Amino acid sequence: MKTSKNYLPLSFFLLVIASCGKDNPVANNITLHFDNTFSSTTIVLGDATSSTATVNTSADGQLHHFSELKYVISNIRLIKADGSEIPYNINDLDNGATVVDHSKPQTLDYILSNIPAGEYRQLKFGLGVRPELNTLDEARFPDFYAKAGANDTQMHWEWGTGYRFTKIEGFYDTDNKQLSIHTGSTVEGTNGEPDTYTQGVDAYRDITLTLPDNAVVGSNAPKITIKADFDKLLSGKTNTITLGEGNATPSTHAAVNMVLFVDNLGGDGSSDISGMFSTGSVEN
Numbered sequence: 666m667k668t669s670k671n672y673l674p675l676s677f678f679l680l681v682i683a684s685c686g687k688d689n690p691v692a693n694n695i696t697l698h699f700d701n702t703f704s705s706t707t708i709v710l711g712d713a714t715s716s717t718a719t720v721n722t723s724a725d726g727q728l729h730h731f732s733e734l735k736y737v738i739s740n741i742r743l744i745k746a747d748g749s750e751i752p753y754n755i756n757d758l759d760n761g762a763t764v765v766d767h768s769k770p771q772t773l774d775y776i777l778s779n780i781p782a783g784e785y786r787q788l789k790f791g792l793g794v795r796p797e798l799n800t801l802d803e804a805r806f807p808d809f810y811a812k813a814g815a816n817d818t819q820m821h822w823e824w825g826t827g828y829r830f831t832k833i834e835g836f837y838d839t840d841n842k843q844l845s846i847h848t849g850s851t852v853e854g855t856n857g858e859p860d861t862y863t864q865g866v867d868a869y870r871d872i873t874l875t876l877p878d879n880a881v882v883g884s885n886a887p888k889i890t891i892k893a894d895f896d897k898l899l900s901g902k903t904n905t906i907t908l909g910e911g912n913a914t915p916s917t918h919a920a921v922n923m924v925l926f927v928d929n930l931g932g933d934g935s936s937d938i939s940g941m942f943s944t945g946s947v948e949n
Contacts, residue, residue, distance in 0.1 A: 689782070689883060689884065690782060690883060690884065691781065691782050692779045692780055692781050692782060692882070693779075693780060693782065693882050693883060693884070693885065693886045694776050694777060694778050694779075694780065694886040695743070695776075695777040695780050695785075695880060695882060695886065695887050695888075695889060696774050696775070696776050696777070696886070696887070696888040696889070697738075697741075697774070697775045697776075697777065697788075697889055697891055698773060698774050698888055698889065698890045698891065699738075699765050699773045699774075699775070699891050699893055700773070700890055700891065700892050700893065700945060701734060701765075701767050701773075701893045701895060702892055702893065702894050702895065702896075703719055703721035703894070703895055703896045704721075704894060704896045706719055707719075708731060708734065708767060708895065710730075710731055710732055710733065710734065710767060710768060711730060711731075711732060712732055713732075713836050713841040714841075715730070715732075718730040718731070718732075719731075721895070721896055723896075723899035723900045723905075723906075723907075724899070724900035724905050725899070725900075725905060725906075725907045727837060727838065727899065727907060727908060728837060728838060728839060729835060729836065729837040729838075729844055729899070729908070730835050730836060731767075731833060731834065731835035731844075731895070732834050732835050732836070733767075733768070733832065733833065733834035733835070734766075734767035734768075734832075734833055734834075734895070735764055735765065735766045735767070735818065735820060735829075735831065735832040735833075736764070736765050736792060736793075736830065736831040736832070736893075736930075737762060737763070737764055737765075737792070737793055737794060737813070737820060737828060737829070737830050737831075738762065738763050738765060738775065738790055738791070738792065739755075739758060739761060739762035739763075739790070739791045739793070739794050739795070739798070740755050740761070740762075740789075740790060740791035740794075740795055740871070741753040741754075741755070741761060741777065741788075741789070741790045741791075742755065742788075742789040742790070743777075743780065743785045743787075743788060743789075743880075744785060744786055744787035744788070744789065745783050745784065745785055745786070746783070746784040746785070746786050746879055750789075751780065751781060751785075753777050753780070756798070757806070758794065758798060758806040758808075758809035758810075759806045759807070759808040759809050760808075762794065762809055763775045763812075764812055764813055764818055764820055765893075766818065780882050781882065782882050782883040783881075783882055783883075784879040784880070784881050784882075785876065785879060785880040785881075785882065786875065786876055786879050786880075787873065787874065787875050787876060788873075788874045788876065788889065788891075788944070789871065789872065789873050789874075790871075790872050791869055791870065791871055791872065792830060792831070792869070792870045792872055792930065792931040792940065792942075793828070793830030793831075793848075793849065793850070793868055793869040793870065793931070794827070794828050794830065794850075794869060795869045796850060796864060796867060796869065799827040799828060799850055799869070800826070800827060801814075801821060801826070801827065801828070813828055813829075819832065820832060822849060826852045826862060827849060827850055827852070828849060829847050829848070829849045830848050830849045830850070830868055830869070830927075831846070831847065831848045831849075831926075831930060832847050833845070833846045833847070833895075833898070837908045837913065838908075842908075842913065843913065843914060844908065844913055844914075845913065845914040845915060846898070846913075846914075846915070846926055847915045848868050848923055848926055848927050848930070849868050850864070850865070850866060850867050850868045850869060851865035851866045851868070851920050852864065852865050853865045865920065866920045866923065866924060866927075868923070868924070868927045868931075869931075870927065870928075870930070870931025870932055870934060870940060871934065871938070872931065872932065872938065872939055872940060872942050873938045873939065874891070874939060874942060874943065874944045875944070876889065876944050876947050877944055877946065877947060878947045878949070879947070880947050880949065881949045885949045887947055887948060887949045888947070888948040889944065889946075889947050889948075890944065890945035890946045890947075890948075891942055891943075891944060891945065892942065892943045892944070892945045893941050893942055894941045894942075894943065895930075895941060896941075897929050897930060897940065897941035898926060898929055898930060898941070899929070900929075901928065901929025901930070901940075901941075902929070902932075902937050902940075903925075903928045903929055903932075903933050903936075903937055904925045904928060904929050906925055906926065906929070912925075928940075929941065
């Protein structure tokens, strides 16, 4: 009986430690869920003659709908309630970037793993790839390179200097003319001679979103819904765009026209730092 009394408190103490460790993990996941909409309506894709595709009307009264919708998210950072910033694989496209493809529901949820326990009040991320990483480096980032370059994704520029940041295909006006808007950073120089390339248009945009409620990481693994409102493509906070022969396809719209779309989707970086994005809900 004496020996039993000596060991019982130690066993109980170890049990309490194990229980506390299980109930209060030091890290957990956060899921970013992307809801692609026209205003408050989730987008349904469709071809030119589709009767089910979601049709939107721009501020200028122009009808349009999409058959393809893709964009790159990278450089993710989480801001704690105390203001400290937690970067998420910001220099690693394989583990810290994703292609959101509206035709593939599994890509609408991006899981951030091993996030330190705590409360988070803001989310920052990039629409596109920032300049220092925006090269088609198959050796450095083979997974992201393959994902972005897959036949059904095609987020590489054909001329091979970087990634497409957004890829939107569809139709506009009542006669369903082709809509094809691709954005991404450009370079200047001699085609085929990389040593001559210099930065042209920087289409990367940094997004900042304040959460409606703190995301609490610990025993819970929160889900943050991010709304991407593609009504802003033509009817943005910065620019109102009317599609026509000079700006509806990549073969005709110049870089200066592309920037109008970029600023609508990703913000202009000064007066607008959220672009088409907003936070829907936080599920703790």
